[in-house]
Amino acid sequence: MTRKKALVVRGGWEGHQPVEATKLFLPFLQSNGYTVRVEESTDVYADTDEMAATDLVVQCITMSEIAPEQLAGLSAAVVAGTGFTGWHGGIADSFRASSDYLHLVGGQFATHPGKEPCERRGEAEDNYLPHTINITESGRDHPVTAGIEDFELDTEQYWVLHDDLIDVLATTTHPARPWQPWHRPVRSPAVWTRQWGAGRIVVTTPGHSLDVLENPNVRTIVERGMLWATRTA
Template identity: 35%
Template sequence: MKQALIVWGGWSGHEPEQCAAVLGDMLREEGFTVFSENTTEAFADPSIHDLSLIVPLITMAKIEKEELTNLTAAVRGGVGLGGYHGGMGDAFRDQPEYQFMVGGQWVAHPGNIIDYTVDVTRPDDPVMEGIASFPYRSEQYYMHVDPSNEVLATTRFTGEHAEWIDGVVMPVVWKRRYGQGRVFYSSLGHVASEFQVPQMRTILQRGLVWAAR
């Protein structure tokens, strides 16, 4: 039986409770038994080493050393890690080891909510199968990213809101390894209503299934 843990909380602007409910339904559709917690203390539980998947949804939070140590050990041991936007990509700003595991860290979203394009760079990957490049309206994430990521989609900054990044191509969707664990990340999905965008939802749902042990 596949088991997934969603840990939600942090900044309320990302609607973590509502999004955790949507994620839970998505994973149940894929045959997971889903557990949901709203405290980082869940990461310290030894039982997470037996999970198939962990989904952090906890923007701008703090994590205790023992919690992070247990979480990273679980993923290195083979538990999948997957998530999206700030819930995973801006969870623990002061923890480089967490960012090393994720493969990136949010640093800016020039212009805030804007229209931009998501360019599919790996249409041959099962996560992106049948999805062409598409327009999107949300925060366009500028991130510090790990060059070892396997990038599946990117976006190009115009420079309209920060002229010095004009033309920069930034990863939007990637997957990677951390020890024996699979890690998936998508920067799409500021609030719960964005799950209504078919491409956003499909990419995330497939990516979480790929990441799961």
């Protein structure tokens, strides 16, 4: 049996613990028959032969920058069938200056609303809010989210700007609180897939910290997303 090849690319903002976060999933990939290569930069995306031989890219790079030839290599690989997945800022807040990357992924982090100003203490927890991840009707039948019920988290709640070419498997709703400038609740995609050429993309927005990634629902979605996004032909 031919082993599948996964490429884990990590780096960027250290607040999302890219090394520790990706280490959580390496045993899962290996136990499911993947040969795993780990890279600490996006240089590998410009390696045409390596990318053509890769069945799945797991990216965990928040913010940072990407060179045009690296992004072109990633995009070409996905179009040709390489799967692409990740969580939170590692995929939904990568390469903010690149509109072509946004076009590839289909959604971009805009903000994570915070607590009431009087409750803020200048710490990361200022942006932690209790919220619900709601599985959509299509999500209830999709291999990535089937069997998962709506669940609660107390962490960053991503507000995502997105296009209509994504298939939304789960959403989260930002209420209109008195101290916020918006005037009605806003529903945002929390988990989505995207078909791009022959490639599959899966984005999971929860995952700010290791405890969130270890939440059974979040971890199941991320791991199923890896399997589903992997090259199919």
